[in-house]
Structure formats: structure tokens, C-alpha cells
Amino acid sequence: DPGLYVAATPIGNLADVTFRVVEALKAADLILCEDTRRTAKLCAAYGIETPRAPYHEHNAARVLPGVIEKLKAGARVCLVSDAGTPLISDPGYRLVRAARDAGVTVIPLPGPSAAVAALSVAGAPTDRFLFAGFPPAKAAARRRFFEGLAAIDATLVFYESPARLAESLAAMAAAFGDRPAAVARELTKLHEEVREGRLAALAADYAEAPPKGEIAVVVHPPAQAELRDDSVDVDALLCEALE
Ligand code: SAM
Secondary structure (H helix, E strand, O other): OOEEEEEOEOOOOHHHOOHHHHHHHHHOOEEEEOOHHHHHHHHHHHOOOOOEEEOOOOOHHHHHHHHHHHHHOOOEEEEEOOOEOOOOOOOOHHHHHHHHHOOOOEEEEOOOOHHHHHHHHHOOOOOOEEEOOOOOOOHHHHHHHHHOOOOOOOEEEEEEOHHHHHHHHHHHHHHHOOOEEEEEEOOOOOOOEEEEEEHHHHHHHHHHOOOOOOEEEEEOOOOHHHHHHHHHHHHHHHHHHHO
8 A cells, every 4th residue: 555654674683574564665666764775785685676765864855855745646655764663763753744744644564673672671660661862972961861851750761872881871870860770782683782780880880891782771760769759848848838
């Protein structure tokens, strides 16, 4: 059927692509790729010969109108990113927004995403979580970013580059207190590793031995005692105000 298919692709292990994604990529008129060379590897592995074109932050404004015209004319277009689910810290939001505004059907082809893969093995509570993407690179902005998340009663999930991991973990410890966390590295790949610890100890370990590869960080929610402390303060303030 015509429409925009938003297709998840593997985050490392090529075998993690779904049957439905392979079929959709084969049947599509066009595959929009974050990087056509990366997607070429997936296509080669599964015998997919569909034409490919780049779609990323830098050309989105230019290629969008043409893509929407094609979709309105009844084309099947697949959107993929280099790894995982498009739009999750990846390009695609503007395209999905424009497609919906144009009345085009948008179809999800679900599959891997590093955030959910990390959550599924980190051993942190999963009933409530907040995906916060990449923390800002600069120290002051990053501190404000973490401080803004400190009071949230949910597990937090971040993406981080190996070069910034240690300083980010230290900044989290400063903003959140020394909560338990898990660093999920190279999931589904040869050097897959999930390391659990308190934020400060993890920061020290990674400062000493900088990690390699792709990393997702899962931070446990605030301890219930901390949250109760806050509510006691609120109660006290309310009592004062009512006196
Ligand atoms: N759209 C992707 C998704 O759904 O997971 C995320 C794209 S984002 C640009 C790439 C970041 O995701 C990496 O820098 C890393 O933080 C995280 N990531 C991707 N693959 C990973 C893996 N195999 N293991 C751990 N983290 C991964």
C-alpha cells in the first residue's frame, strides 16, 4: 500500500531486522537513508535493490517537498536511519510531520532501538521511564540539563559518546546524587557489555579506562525516601501558608 513506512533497522547485529522490514524495503519505490552507504550494507545482506536517496538534517528542507509530492502521487517510501528506529535521536520528525499534514498514511515498522534494548537488560525499574537523548556537550548546559531531570520520578535513559561518558556520569552524580545506573555498550555486537554501579564509581572507572563503541546509559529513579523528603517539605510549606 502507498504511504510513508518508518522502518527500524539493526543497532549492530544485522540479524535483528524484521521480516516485515525486509519485505517493505524490497517493495518500496524509494528508501530514504540517513547515510546511503550504511543502508547499502543492510540492502546487500538481504538482496534489496530498491533505489536509495539521502535524507538527513542538512538536506531535509530541500528534499521534503519532492518526497511529499511522490507520496501524494501514491508512492511507497521507506525511511530508515543508520541504526535503530528513525526519529529516536535521529532524522525524520519533519518528514513524518509533513506527511501527516499532507494526509499521507504513515506506517510504523517497529524493531530495534538502543534505548529500549538498554532498558530491557539494565535491571532498573521500567514501569516509568524518560528517554532524554544525548546530553549537551558543554559542561554548563549539561549541568542545567541534568538538574532539570533530577526530580523526575522515573528511570532515565541517555545516549552518550564514549569520549564524554566519564564526565557525563560525574555530572549526573552531582545533579542526581549517587544513584545506581547501568552503562550498556555495543549492544547486539561482539563487545556487548552492561556494567552496573553507582554513578560516581562508574564515572571513576571510565575516566581511568575510557570506553569504546556505542553507549546508552540507564539511571535508576530517585530513591522513594528522597521523594518523600520533598513531599515533607511541601507539606511543611503548605502548613506554614495555612497558619
Ligand atoms: N535511532 C537510534 C535508536 O533507535 O537506537 C539511535 C540513533 S543515535 C544517533 C546513536 C546512539 O544510540 C549512539 O551514539 C549510542 O548512544 C546509541 N546506540 C546505538 N547503537 C547502540 C548499541 N548497539 N549499543 C548501545 N548504544 C547504542
